Amino acid sequence: MAGHAHYREAHPLVFVITHWINLICMIMLAFSGFYIHYPFFGGFMGVARGMHFVAMYVIIINLTFRIIAAFFVKTATDLGSHQVDTDIKNWLPQEKNKHQFFETVKYYIFLRKEAVISAKYGSLQKIAYLATIPLTYLMAYTGFAIYGPTMTWGLFSGGVEMVGGPMNMRIIHYFMMWVFIVFTMIHAYLANIYNFKPSKIIFAWKESE
Amino acid sequence: MAQEAHGAIYDLLAVRGVSRRDFLKYCSYVAAMLGLSEAAAPAIAAAVEKGSKLKPALWLNGGSCTGCTESMAQVDSPDVATIVLELLSLNYFETVMAAAGEHAEKNIQDTIAAGGYLLIYEGSVMTGEDGNTLLVNGHKGTDILKEAAESADAIIAVGACAVDGGWVAAHPNPAGATGVQAFLDVEGVKTPVVNIPCCPMNPEWVVAMVVQWLLVAEDDPATFLAKTELLGKSYDDRLTGRNVTLLYPKYVVGSTIHDNCPRRGHFENGDFVTEFGSAEEAMGYCLYKVGCKGPQTFTQCPITRWNRSVSWCVQSGAPCIGCGAISWVDNNTPFFKRLSSMQMGDGLGYVQPGSVAAVVGGVAAAALVAHGLGMKAAGRIGPDGPPTETVKKHDRKRQAKGGDK
Numbered sequence: 001m002a003g004h005a006h007y008r009e010a011h012p013l014v015f016v017i018t019h020w021i022n023l024i025c026m027i028m029l030a031f032s033g034f035y036i037h038y039p040f041f042g043g044f045m046g047v048a049r050g051m052h053f054v055a056m057y058v059i060i061i062n063l064t065f066r067i068i069a070a071f072f073v074k075t076a077t078d079l080g081s082h083q084v085d086t087d088i089k090n091w092l093p094q095e096k097n098k099h100q101f102f103e104t105v106k107y108y109i110f111l112r113k114e115a116v117i118s119a120k121y122g123s124l125q126k127i128a129y130l131a132t133i134p135l136t137y138l139m140a141y142t143g144f145a146i147y148g149p150t151m152t153w154g155l156f157s158g159g160v161e162m163v164g165g166p167m168n169m170r171i172i173h174y175f176m177m178w179v180f181i182v183f184t185m186i187h188a189y190l191a192n193i194y195n196f197k198p199s200k201i202i203f204a205w206k207e208s209e
Numbered sequence: 210m211a212q213e214a215h216g217a218i219y220d221l222l223a224v225r226g227v228s229r230r231d232f233l234k235y236c237s238y239v240a241a242m243l244g245l246s247e248a249a250a251p252a253i254a255a256a257v258e259k260g261s262k263l264k265p266a267l268w269l270n271g272g273s274c275t276g277c278t279e280s281m282a283q284v285d286s287p288d289v290a291t292i293v294l295e296l297l298s299l300n301y302f303e304t305v306m307a308a309a310g311e312h313a314e315k316n317i318q319d320t321i322a323a324g325g326y327l328l329i330y331e332g333s334v335m336t337g338e339d340g341n342t343l344l345v346n347g348h349k350g351t352d353i354l355k356e357a358a359e360s361a362d363a364i365i366a367v368g369a370c371a372v373d374g375g376w377v378a379a380h381p382n383p384a385g386a387t388g389v390q391a392f393l394d395v396e397g398v399k400t401p402v403v404n405i406p407c408c409p410m411n412p413e414w415v416v417a418m419v420v421q422w423l424l425v426a427e428d429d430p431a432t433f434l435a436k437t438e439l440l441g442k443s444y445d446d447r448l449t450g451r452n453v454t455l456l457y458p459k460y461v462v463g464s465t466i467h468d469n470c471p472r473r474g475h476f477e478n479g480d481f482v483t484e485f486g487s488a489e490e491a492m493g494y495c496l497y498k499v500g501c502k503g504p505q506t507f508t509q510c511p512i513t514r515w516n517r518s519v520s521w522c523v524q525s526g527a528p529c530i531g532c533g534a535i536s537w538v539d540n541n542t543p544f545f546k547r548l549s550s551m552q553m554g555d556g557l558g559y560v561q562p563g564s565v566a567a568v569v570g571g572v573a574a575a576a577l578v579a580h581g582l583g584m585k586a587a588g589r590i591g592p593d594g595p596p597t598e599t600v601k602k603h604d605r606k607r608q609a610k611g612g613d614k
């Protein structure tokens with residue numbers, strides 16, 4: 001799996017760009033989020049909030065665009081392959097991922113030696129990538145629920161009431177930041193554990209054999 | 210009409226050394242609270258004068274510290290607010306009335322029997338000990354409230370305790386305390402309740418609601434509700450397990466403290482107090498880092514202010530502790546920390562969200578490092594990666610069993 005070639009078909013330029021936007025927004029949101037949570041140096045609150053409020057719209061638009069594009073853009077069907085098909089098919093679990101979930105888990109906890117057959121993404125990877133979608137929208141929801149201009153909208157005030165008040169909503173938003181941080185840690189780790197070929201393609205769009 | 214107004218109210222004001230001009234000024238201040246223009250001031254003055262002679266009221270005390278009464282009575286000089294309230298025909302006001310004993314009880318009973326009064330209720334409704342609290346001559350406090358509520362035109366629940374139980378209802382709530390609305394919902398009493406938040410409540414907000422009643426209600430609760438700008442907020446009452454909708458004056462709960470705070474400029478500029486007693490505190494910087502709950506608290510304190518508009522919490526140098534919020538003690542402690550602590554379970558104590566997050570992040574980082582070392586030890590790392598199966602294990606098993614049917 002990791003020894004295969006990495007061609008541009010795996011991540012066409014649009015997705016390299018959406019990934020960059022994701023990464024930059026996430027860094028901005030997490031940094032400004034940490035600052036809003038507890039201003040650890042002086043003189044930056046206005047900028048931090050401005051940064052948060054811009055990046056939050058960008059990341060939502062970017063994610064929504066990424067999902068829509070999955071129905072139109074073609075990506076490689078398999079690891080190290082030039083053959084392409086509509087991205088959404090490669091994104092959702094496929095025939096090749098069947099019966100592989102527990103085998104993948106076993107592989108990663110060293111209960112089996114050989115790596116497992118997967119499609120473009122392994123079954124765990126697909127679960128993780130799909131989970132980021134509702135997670136990001138939920139993050140946006142909890143964010144708008146503590147955002148002055150929107151928090152009185154019925155859609156959001158109902159949620160605030162459900163969790164027992166705006167303080168609790170802030171704590172949920174804060175905890176969810178950590179979910180993203182842990183996700184990104186695991187994600188960056190797994191993406192680069194074998195070698196940096198996957199990063200070369202997703203960041204620099206450079207192919208490697 | 211009001212220009213010519215004189216009579217009982219002006220005599221009373223004059224005795225207290227309050228001029229007619231002061232009174233009208235106060236009326237325009239009340240007008241602003243009610244969302245009316247200053248032009249409404251004479252009408253308010255007229256309504257107060259007319260209504261004050263007519264409207265009977267009861268002030269009952271529930272489970273509380275009597276701080277709201279204290280807030281009302283803090284005056285050291287003539288104060289229009291107290292005079293206006295005094296002009297209500299307050300037939301019963303435990304803490305300050307002259308009557309006592311049977312005579313006072315009779316005042317309650319007579320007022321209830323006659324009906325058509327305003328009920329001002331201060332304090333939580335304590336349902337613990339089978340309601341055997343606040344006993345007056347053998348009558349349970351909860352029964353007195355129910356009886357008085359049923360025949361009232363409207364109820365003004367004053368202070369956080371009357372709103373949702375306040376600090377009396379804080380975990381673990383041994384008194385079984387709850388708010389007036391939650392209690393009346395259970396008892397099926399439909400009399401409208403207007404809630405005045407904070408601990409203690411702000412006297413000006415109570416006056417504004419009394420004046421509003423005198424001004425628009427025409428002694429009819431439905432008219433009062435239709436003509437008053439109210440905002441409904443729901444919450445899940447922990448004691449009764451019900452979803453309760455509280456009506457507040459919109460003016461009081463329409464925006465956050467943070468949005469109206471005079472220190473907001475410091476907040477935006479990132480000028481924060483990190484420690485009490487520091488130079489930053491002396492410069493009046495924003496109190497966000499020392500636990501100010503202003504951003505999450507929806508009350509009008511910075512505008513109305515307290516003690517006859519002399520000052521308020523943040524102006525006097527203390528972070529807002531969020532006493533205008535629902536479940537305010539449980540939701541806003543510790544007072545000097547930005548986020549509230551979470552209870553880990555009965556007897557297990559409390560923990561700050563940041564501590565939980567740091568542990569989770571640390572464990573994840575350590576696990577990844579350990580996993581990476583394992584991957585290296587297993588010889589999986591390198592340009593070629595680990596050996597990969599050529600057939601899925603599932604398929605191998607099936608083939609071993611004889612393949613597809």
Ligand code: HEM
Pocket residue numbers: 026029030032033034036037038049052056057059060136139140141142143144146147148170171173174176177178180181504548
């Ligand atoms: C996706 C859409 C998002 C929206 C709409 C949003 C919105 C907000 C808003 C309105 C605030 C309150 C700011 C203030 O009152 O000054 C906030 C705070 C915060 N945000 Fe976000 N945000 C989003 C995403 C994120 C992400 C992705 C992260 C982290 C990875 C994050 C981390 C934080 C943190 C830590 C706080 C401070 C919470 C506190 O301690 O009170 N946010 N966010």
Ligand code: HEM
Pocket residue numbers: 001002104105106108109122124125128129182183184186187188190191192198
């Ligand atoms: C027992 C736990 C887990 C196991 C065994 C596991 C296993 C795997 C495997 C086998 C891959 C494919 C790697 C590759 O061949 O490139 C993968 C990828 C991935 N996993 Fe997991 N995973 C686990 C938990 C998680 C969690 C909790 C998250 C996120 C919250 C996550 C996020 C990812 C991501 C983002 C990728 C894509 C990495 C890449 O781009 O190559 N995983 N995981």
Ligand code: HEM
Pocket residue numbers: 010015018019022023026066129132184187188191192198199200202
């Ligand atoms: C430390 C920073 C990051 C690194 C090093 C990194 C690396 C990578 C790599 C190498 C891939 C290609 C995976 C493969 O081909 O198997 C990838 C894909 C992906 N990453 Fe990241 N990533 C980072 C941050 C993020 C963040 C913050 C997010 C969003 C929360 C994210 C979401 C994704 C998604 C959804 C994919 C799938 C690609 C697609 O089809 O759009 N990544 N990342």
Ligand code: SF4
Pocket residue numbers: 466467468470471472473474476494495496497501502503504523529
């Ligand atoms: S002192 Fe409190 S309410 Fe005022 S600006 Fe700072 S955080 Fe907001």
Ligand code: SF4
Pocket residue numbers: 407408466506508510521522523528529530531532533534
């Ligand atoms: S500023 Fe905060 S703590 Fe002070 S009275 Fe208002 S809500 Fe309560």
